[in-house]
Amino acid sequence: MKSVSIIGVTSYTGVELLRLLSQHPGFVVTSATARSAVGKRLDEIFPQLAAVVREESKAGVDPTLVITEEPEPTDLAFVCLPHAAAAESVVKLLERGVKVVDLSADFRLRDVNVYEEWYKHTHPAPALLETAVYGLCERYRERIQDASLVANPGCHVTTALLGLIPAFANGLVERDVIIDSKSGISGAGRSLALANHFAEANEGVDAYGLAGHRHMPEIKQELEAAAVDGGYPIANGLRITFVPHRIPMTRGLLATSYTDLKLDSTGRAPTTAEVRAIYKQYYAHEPFVHVVDQPPQTKWTYGSNHCFVHPIVDTRTNRLIVVSCLDNLVKGAAGQAIQCANRVYGFPETMGIDNVGINP
Amino acid sequence: MKSVSIIGVTSYTGVELLRLLSQHPGFVVTSATARSAVGKRLDEIFPQLAAVVREESKAGVDPTLVITEEPEPTDLAFVCLPHAAAAESVVKLLERGVKVVDLSADFRLRDVNVYEEWYKHTHPAPALLETAVYGLCERYRERIQDASLVANPGCHVTTALLGLIPAFANGLVERDVIIDSKSGISGAGRSLALANHFAEANEGVDAYGLAGHRHMPEIKQELEAAAVDGGYPIANGLRITFVPHRIPMTRGLLATSYTDLKLDSTGRAPTTAEVRAIYKQYYAHEPFVHVVDQPPQTKWTYGSNHCFVHPIVDTRTNRLIVVSCLDNLVKGAAGQAIQCANRVYGFPETMGIDNVGINP
């Protein structure tokens, strides 16, 4: 039984960790922090937690736990703070010997210059960038189990990567990538903002980040790395356009990715059947990634850690289209963080997060 | 490990049973029927089930199970058919020695005349009305554990009953009851109907069943029984008005109930604090019913078997108002059915259904 703290518990990723950990047999939450709620019990902020069923034999979450400003010592900490603040917290935790899964963007980019270009401030702890392991178990599970600091990927990036990595790792596609990503409103977080008001967001779709979104360089880094590791490095790097959209639903993220298939010497592109077979083989042993023969719906993943991937060839243009989707708060955040933490402690990777999506 | 069949698996209650049982350590689904889907695998109808994580040590659901017309022999059957068809199926199952949890209305009313008045057809198996046990564990858990046939209450009725039973069992209120009930659209089932189309139901609220709804006599029967059992029988019976409403959300059911408090000899009504203390005591040991001090939201219960109850006195009119809510497909259907089945086999009552609601 490992003790964990949640740093920044009043966020949507914080409360989602509470929900998932309340069912987890290997972790117990013994500390939770949030500057805005010091002295309050968890169930005062999140009244639905009053329903936690507590049994002797079970670890999990005590809804009467009192929120503090600074964390108590625990085996592991999940950090749910905004970037920059997250890095400062991570440094302190590591110094005290606490293992960390950081859900912010602070340790995801390997190149400090890229980080500083996109996040517009000096990185608080560049030395840690080398030791941090990118928290995508489907790519780095061996290294995650030895990590003291895991940089958990975000929802847009995880969806795009799981959809495109098999194509780049197997050298199927050229350097041009367009990712049109659609996210539920909870992805914008729990802070107040007019755009996230029900009356503003309902019955509306819009694009944002058109001038360049911070998640693009992270997608670029990881797709290029997958190409290199697969033996198909991309000359001159990827030429990516990434456009996120707001969708009037609470949860769910679906990315539609467009790439150009490489043609063989006769000018022939691989067929859908060929591409799909490669994808199915790539993910054959993954418990959370499922290659499907019909276009998936975000609803299939609601409340679960699963991701569905559907590659298809546009035969008129020789483009590969990949639709991939997941729950932005689970596989796109808290569930993936627990998946990494399971790996860190040698628990089965699916422990506590193996439920299927709620449907309808 | 007990084997179960789901009769009528292509309904929303059917698929919700599949979801919940896929995590249940005590039951394994070995048979599923549906006239419209004979020969198909479960995951052809419900593709999200492809994500079921299967482990050696685990019971649950095999998504490749093939749907049949008639059930295979199992220890227990969950019947998810429309009324009348359900009773016919139940008779056959009981004859074969299968225990049954029936999710239809066929065995909920004790008086066959009331049934035939409201359902407008001859009851197919009136003899079973005496042996059937009403599947509300909060009232009848002792009898459920000896039952061969459990009549599982529906969503509107469960919500109203859990909100009002403590008041009637403790003699707090008079005979006048108004129940204004608000249900998500999944309550209307999976059959096609224009009123349930997204474009018709979204951004719309309406009332239905205003001329008299079949759930009213069931609420009447159970509240009057609670009053009798508590030692406060209602002279001349209850005077109930029950009006259900359709709400543009997938899941969730909230009932607002209005009753008149009994006054003491000095003309004084009990206070909110007094009423709430009685409610809290009544439900003190219930794992799924929670008396709360702030008005609950249906969202607190999303995907869970929990029910939140909030009684409050309107001091200007001496009325008792009770707000109660739950997830119509879990505590209002499939979760409650599993709660009963747990009881039938002596499993802990919360087994496999002890998660908290998904939020946000």
Next chain:
Amino acid sequence: MKSVSIIGVTSYTGVELLRLLSQHPGFVVTSATARSAVGKRLDEIFPQLAAVVREESKAGVDPTLVITEEPEPTDLAFVCLPHAAAAESVVKLLERGVKVVDLSADFRLRDVNVYEEWYKHTHPAPALLETAVYGLCERYRERIQDASLVANPGCHVTTALLGLIPAFANGLVERDVIIDSKSGISGAGRSLALANHFAEANEGVDAYGLAGHRHMPEIKQELEAAAVDGGYPIANGLRITFVPHRIPMTRGLLATSYTDLKLDSTGRAPTTAEVRAIYKQYYAHEPFVHVVDQPPQTKWTYGSNHCFVHPIVDTRTNRLIVVSCLDNLVKGAAGQAIQCANRVYGFPETMGIDNVGINP
């Protein structure tokens, strides 16, 4: 052509006035104020207004109008401020000879003591309570046309009143009234609040104001007045319980009202047909109130000034149930305000607000 100002234009009632007035042939908006947006153009705050089609022959709205702190002189002002602030603004406007339609609660209650009991502050201008006319054209259209100050009713109240006034004006019912009211989220206004966030409000229903809501005394005042004016005064006054609920939709308000029918000397209650005939006669010449034979849906009224009313007798209990619904921002706010303003200037009452609801 009359000039109008909108005081507090950045509210939802403010922008709804802009939308409706952009089509109105009799009014032109020449001034708009909002403390938080001084110096900005209307279409900077509400970019959809860039689409206003401007023609020579047409009055209406210029989307490039610049928002000021203080209003310019106009014939009439619509005041869209919170209570108390509204009254202060109204006093100044009236002193300058501007006619006012006030959308706040400040001048709706005739008894200053009731106002101060419920709003917990001293009324800023009690002398005006006598001259203010309650802005429900269906009751007071003659007096509205001579008014300098119209107190426009709110959405919950308008819905309840239009549903119940015919019953009280015709002496059909007793003093007990329960109003269960369901409102879309835009009713909570445009100010930031966590409860109104999409991720918090979507897939959720809850009740609020259970300890007593400010709109209750206003409903009481107007139903009692209707009873008196109809010749059926209520001995000891009404015994009202009013409970509003939040519904996950942008617009729409539906009230379900429960009352006890008076019985004749033989103990017989009127039938649905009899009650409905009385209602149809009562509203026979109303352009915006429609008595219908099937339960109406809020969606029927989307974006329109119409209200649908459906009375039905519960024959088992001799209760009269009335379902009434409207668009909270139109007939429940801005549309009704224009209806009053039309009356003030002798325009046809339906001018500029005679469209039907958007459906689906």
Next chain:
Amino acid sequence: MKSVSIIGVTSYTGVELLRLLSQHPGFVVTSATARSAVGKRLDEIFPQLAAVVREESKAGVDPTLVITEEPEPTDLAFVCLPHAAAAESVVKLLERGVKVVDLSADFRLRDVNVYEEWYKHTHPAPALLETAVYGLCERYRERIQDASLVANPGCHVTTALLGLIPAFANGLVERDVIIDSKSGISGAGRSLALANHFAEANEGVDAYGLAGHRHMPEIKQELEAAAVDGGYPIANGLRITFVPHRIPMTRGLLATSYTDLKLDSTGRAPTTAEVRAIYKQYYAHEPFVHVVDQPPQTKWTYGSNHCFVHPIVDTRTNRLIVVSCLDNLVKGAAGQAIQCANRVYGFPETMGIDNVGINP
């Protein structure tokens, strides 16, 4: 005053025509057909129409009009039938001298072979393809005013075309086009289908038509024509991928289009400012198309005939991204049909459809 019939009035485009024409001063609906509703009054099918405010001076819609199987003679007919059935109806109407605006796909493609390849049946009236005029006023308003048969474009196509035509007409871009289109559920029509059920569609996004969608060749035809007419013909034709998505909202359509900008001889691409200036000039005199400097939201267009277009250059890749949006039932169907009909009779093009969107 011109008389019109609506053929297939029980569709969503049919009822939207009724809503819009109820406010139109130049047209009166004197005939409505629908095989499934013969003998019924309009307001029996669409009860919200009971609220139509009828005045002497006004044309429009009589909600008591009885639906027939065959149309009465009128000046013009709007045909709202599925393809193939539409063409058969159009032939008969034209023979009787009725002008037609056809909302189906039957006369949109100029090349009968392309039609038969995509629609998999023999065209019922290929001779009419030459006389039919494509109903996009922004391109063909001169020819529409002389047309007896207008082929009204659909929602996905109108959105994509209005977003991309200025780029092709001005030779800004290369032949590669990716259109990622997001549509509200009403776009799927009023026929029953499980995928359009509230409980299935809510909280879900998915892609469809991935193997090739019928609207793609229509987009190709019109963009290539715009390029030719602008003097920048596309060698070898466009290489288009078009992927539509279902979004959980009733109305609204947003297309995000990705193209490659042509570089000048120094390898420089035009800037956002340059592109936007070209777009603004292109649409300078259009009443319904608005080039905006911030990303538009579908909600801006709710219930209106307006379209917002937002072009922006991705400077890292020299791609032109264009976001365009409209209401699928208005500018994407019924509103555009009336815009064409206005043109046919020499009415102002904006007559009866000049309102702004409902917001929030």
